[in-house]
Amino acid sequence: MSKTNKTNKTNKTKKTKKIKLEPTSIRDIIQEQYPDVNFLFMDEKEYDKAIIGVCNGIGVNHNPKVAYDYDKVIEVNVSMGMAYEEAVEYFDFNQGGSYVGEHTPVFINKIEV
Secondary structure (H helix, E strand, C coil): CCCCCCCCHHHCCCCCCCCCCCCCCHHHHHHHHCCCCCCCCCCCHHHHHHEEEEECCHHHCCCCEEEEEHHHHHHHHHHCCCCHHHHHHHHHHHHCCCCCCCCCCEEECCCCC
8 A cells, every 4th residue: 555645734834925015104205215315304293294305406415305395384383282473483493493414304485376
């Protein structure tokens, strides 16, 4: 009587499939598109909704910077409990008026035409 070779399932090695996670935030998307840049973002994640892109070019010494919509930053400041005038003053002295290195964010004033 001949023995039948049966496959022993315990000896098979499971291959794990690597899943690439999609970026979950605008910060992740920016870092994915510029992997060699150490961007500076505003600390609180609430300001992420004010990010409009990345500023690049000679005027910024070829150092890409996160670009924020000025009006949206002010809106976030107000939503955090500041009066409008206080939000603008806070921005002027603590956000827009701060230099924190070559990748200091920039703030864009949109002009409606």
